[in-house]
Amino acid sequence: MSLAASRPRPPAFPVNWPARLAWIGLALYALYATSILNLTWARFVVGLDNGAKFLDRMFPPNMQADKLELIGSGMLESIQIAVLATFFGVLLSLPLGLMAARNLAPGWLSWSARGLIAVLRSFHPVIVSILFVKAVGFGALAGILALIVSSMGFVSKLFAEVVEEMNAKQVEAVRATGANFWNVLIFAVMPQVMARFVGLSVYQLDSNLRNSTMVGIVGGGGIGAPLFTAYQRFDYDVVLTILICIIALIMLAEVVSGRIRRIFQ
Amino acid sequence: MKETQAPPDQARRWQRFSPAERIARSMLAIVTAVAVVWSIKTIDIIPEFLYDAPEQTADLFKRMWPFDWGFYPKAVHDALIETFHIATLGTMLAIVLALPLSFLAARNFTKSPVLNFLAQFIFVSSRSVNSLIWALLFVAIFGPGALSGVLSIAFRSIGFIGKLFGEALEEAQRGPIEALTAAGAPRSMILAKGYWPQVEPAFWSVALLRWDINIRESAVLGLVGAGGIGVALDSALNNLYWDQVGLILAVIFLVVIATEIVTSTIRKRII
Amino acid sequence: MNSALLTIRNLRKEYRLGQPVLKDISLDIDAKGVTAIIGPSGTGKSTLIRCINRLVDPTSGEILFAGQDLAKLSGAPLRAARRRIGMVFQEYNLVERLSVIENVLSGRLGYVPAWRAFLRRFPQADIARAFDLIDAVGLNQDFATRRADALSGGQRQRVGIARAIMQDPALVLADEPTSSLDPKTSVEIMELLAELSDKRGVPIIVNIHNVGLAKRFAGRIIGMTGGEVVYDGPPDGLRDDHLKHIYGGEDFL
Numbered sequence: 001m002s003l004a005a006s007r008p009r010p011p012a013f014p015v016n017w018p019a020r021l022a023w024i025g026l027a028l029y030a031l032y033a034t035s036i037l038n039l040t041w042a043r044f045v046v047g048l049d050n051g052a053k054f055l056d057r058m059f060p061p062n063m064q065a066d067k068l069e070l071i072g073s074g075m076l077e078s079i080q081i082a083v084l085a086t087f088f089g090v091l092l093s094l095p096l097g098l099m100a101a102r103n104l105a106p107g108w109l110s111w112s113a114r115g116l117i118a119v120l121r122s123f124h125p126v127i128v129s130i131l132f133v134k135a136v137g138f139g140a141l142a143g144i145l146a147l148i149v150s151s152m153g154f155v156s157k158l159f160a161e162v163v164e165e166m167n168a169k170q171v172e173a174v175r176a177t178g179a180n181f182w183n184v185l186i187f188a189v190m191p192q193v194m195a196r197f198v199g200l201s202v203y204q205l206d207s208n209l210r211n212s213t214m215v216g217i218v219g220g221g222g223i224g225a226p227l228f229t230a231y232q233r234f235d236y237d238v239v240l241t242i243l244i245c246i247i248a249l250i251m252l253a254e255v256v257s258g259r260i261r262r263i264f265q
Numbered sequence: 266m267k268e269t270q271a272p273p274d275q276a277r278r279w280q281r282f283s284p285a286e287r288i289a290r291s292m293l294a295i296v297t298a299v300a301v302v303w304s305i306k307t308i309d310i311i312p313e314f315l316y317d318a319p320e321q322t323a324d325l326f327k328r329m330w331p332f333d334w335g336f337y338p339k340a341v342h343d344a345l346i347e348t349f350h351i352a353t354l355g356t357m358l359a360i361v362l363a364l365p366l367s368f369l370a371a372r373n374f375t376k377s378p379v380l381n382f383l384a385q386f387i388f389v390s391s392r393s394v395n396s397l398i399w400a401l402l403f404v405a406i407f408g409p410g411a412l413s414g415v416l417s418i419a420f421r422s423i424g425f426i427g428k429l430f431g432e433a434l435e436e437a438q439r440g441p442i443e444a445l446t447a448a449g450a451p452r453s454m455i456l457a458k459g460y461w462p463q464v465e466p467a468f469w470s471v472a473l474l475r476w477d478i479n480i481r482e483s484a485v486l487g488l489v490g491a492g493g494i495g496v497a498l499d500s501a502l503n504n505l506y507w508d509q510v511g512l513i514l515a516v517i518f519l520v521v522i523a524t525e526i527v528t529s530t531i532r533k534r535i536i
Numbered sequence: 537m538n539s540a541l542l543t544i545r546n547l548r549k550e551y552r553l554g555q556p557v558l559k560d561i562s563l564d565i566d567a568k569g570v571t572a573i574i575g576p577s578g579t580g581k582s583t584l585i586r587c588i589n590r591l592v593d594p595t596s597g598e599i600l601f602a603g604q605d606l607a608k609l610s611g612a613p614l615r616a617a618r619r620r621i622g623m624v625f626q627e628y629n630l631v632e633r634l635s636v637i638e639n640v641l642s643g644r645l646g647y648v649p650a651w652r653a654f655l656r657r658f659p660q661a662d663i664a665r666a667f668d669l670i671d672a673v674g675l676n677q678d679f680a681t682r683r684a685d686a687l688s689g690g691q692r693q694r695v696g697i698a699r700a701i702m703q704d705p706a707l708v709l710a711d712e713p714t715s716s717l718d719p720k721t722s723v724e725i726m727e728l729l730a731e732l733s734d735k736r737g738v739p740i741i742v743n744i745h746n747v748g749l750a751k752r753f754a755g756r757i758i759g760m761t762g763g764e765v766v767y768d769g770p771p772d773g774l775r776d777d778h779l780k781h782i783y784g785g786e787d788f789l
Contacts, residue, residue: 029353030354033350033353033354034354036350037347037350037354037411037412037415037492038410038411038412039354039411039412044407044412047406047407047412050408051406051407054406079304080303080307083304084301084304084305087297118522118525119518121521122481122517122521123481123514123517123518124482126485127484127498127517130502131325134321134325135318135321135325136315136318136321137317141315210392210393210395211395213395214395214397214398217397217488217489218488227398228401231401231405236405239401243394243398246393246394246398247390247393247394249393250389250392250393251389251393254389254392263286263289263293
């Protein structure tokens with residue numbers, strides 16, 4: 001018997017207790033929450049029956065001319081809301097993101113900017129739309145403002161992270177040539193971060209298109225309002241038409257945005 | 266050795282982008298400008314409302330503060346807990362459904378283009394519909410309440426989780442997979458011991474990220490009846506009890522911040 | 537009668553039509569010793585090795601091993617054949633986030649039932665053997681529970697070799713096992729391979745571009761160029777004009 005074999009061996013697979021307990025905890029939680037919310041299989045089955053009736057009333061989708069016109073203008077408005085919200089939101093995110101970057105801005109400034117970004121991000125666009133509807137009335141403006149807020153929350157935060165991950169050596173090199181702050185910004189900071197910034201902006205346009213389809217439910221303009229009206233009137237075939245339009249638009253937007261991001265990589 | 270000389274009349278210029286890139290970038294700038302200008306011109310905005318806005322906003326905040334603290338134990342607390350359960354169960358359900366589909370969608374794992382496409386199609390459809398709109402559908406089918414909420418969250422999240430996890434699978438290194446294949450391991454073991462260890466960090470990252478987003482989403486589902494704190498918010502808004510609205514918004518804000526702190530702590534320890 | 541362990545007949549591989557990487561290769565490999573395949577990059581050495589265990593599918597030809605034509609197998613019989621052939625890779629190909637011992641034990645994945653492997657309840661005999669192999673390749677037992685990505689390149693290759701031997705193979709293929717290692721570690725790894733081959737009676741086919749290492753550790757050298765075998769014999773018989781033919785030019789001598 002070799003010398004090595006006579007030494008006691010460590011266990012091959014030591015039990016990872018924290019992980020194991022966490023898994024057990026998750027399983028128990030799932031059981032607990034399901035029962036507390038009263039999610040029973042019976043309710044689900046009854047619902048499936050309802051679902052069949054529901055689908056039945058949705059098909060075939062409503063293609064009447066007057067409805068299509070209404071849907072068309074609603075979709076157009078949603079696109080406009082998304083375009084404007086992205087444009088202005090991204091524009092405002094550029095300075096906000098730079099201010100929040102800890103390697104560029106002084107401590108007090110980055111701290112306040114981060115705080116502002118956190119607040120902007122915490123509220124769902126629908127909630128923000130409700131507030132803006134109160135402030136500026138029903139219609140597209142409320143939707144645009146709401147989505148500008150949510151865009152800024154997302155794009156500034158990620159943009160700040162991109163700036164913070166920036167290669168400091170390149171900035172140093174440009175600084176060493178004696179360039180002033182603006183030149184450093186343009187020649188050392190911007191080239192590194194621009195590609196990512198464009199990617200973020202395109203992603204945000206995509207996201208805003210999705211959100212602009214629903215802010216109308218609370219009065220923020222776009223296709224959400226006709227959708228909700230048809231829904232409340234049980235015109236489910238119109239609902240289906242609108243859903244098909246929305247899905248088609250989003251799919252198209254994803255393909256286009258994917259292409260654009262690849263061009264800029 | 267011959268000396269090569271550049272032709273003297275050819276100016277040496279530095280161009281940052283190749284001609285094709287420059288055309289693409291210019292086109293993008295032009296399209297952006299056209300879209301923005303067209304949108305501004307054709308959108309329907311009533312200027313009077315815009316001028317009125319600061320005054321309306323000030324009025325709004327005046328009515329919200331002070332919050333109606335007494336409202337909390339009655340309606341808000343339980344609704345908040347329900348929102349949490351909806352978000353968490355919805356995320357869990359989405360993971361269970363999305364994971365097998367992700368393996369179908371990953372082109373390095375499943376070699377059938379038909380299955381790849383089918384899975385991707387399911388993911389895109391799931392993503393294209395907002396959780397709020399899913400909520401409308403499920404409330405019509407299953408009635409108002411938490412069940413509709415959980416399903417809405419789940420169905421929306423399948424696309425998010427599926428796409429990102431599928432991409433992580435496709436980025437898995439081929440080497441270890443080759444080694445296990447060469448050793449004669451069955452497919453299930455290549456999955457469990459070859460792919461899973463590589464993509465596990467990405468899995469947790471995506472799951473935590475979606476859970477974080479879902480906490481936010483679950484709070485508003487109640488506006489259309491799918492349970493959670495949105496229900497309380499909806500009734501407060503309808504009754505114009507702005508102090509209650511203020512309280513609810515503040516509570517939502519705190520929960521969202523808390524969730525974010527929790528998820529970023531966990532992510533730092535796992536990734 | 538042919539008593540060779542592995543017989544390759546008229547093996548041909550074309551990645552693109554009309555441009556064969558392997559042209560009509562026929563070889564017999566005995567059941568013992570180290571065989572080194574040398575030749576310039578792109579000459580099909582790696583393709584040849586990968587055809588044997590079907591990581592690459594041959595265009596035509598036969599690969600006779602243990603009474604079967606590997607070129608025609610698929611599914612469960614192919615897996616059964618593969619588990620008898622161990623492989624060592626240039627980039628080690630360990631599962632980085634798993635521990636060393638779990639990587640070694642993954643050599644048994646072709647043998648143990650899936651549920652056992654999944655729950656990590658390997659037979660005790662396998663686990664003991666895995667520890668022995670970790671020893672045999674020159675690693676301290678403390679390495680067993682360390683994550684594979686915490687190891688250096690040479691240490692990882694040792695784990696890769698342990699994994700291959702863990703399969704209790706009838707044949708081991710090594711695809712440029714030393715190309716990612718420094719000169720000293722390369723020698724150590726080749727020594728390890730030669731020693732294991734000798735002690736355990738397992739034949740090894742090594743794909744290598746360092747001619748010096750090939751001559752030093754192999755009992756038989758196969759020189760390839762342009763997709764064909766142009767030298768097949770003992771290391772001493774390998775002369776300068778052979779090498780010129782194989783590598784095409786004097787510059788490297």
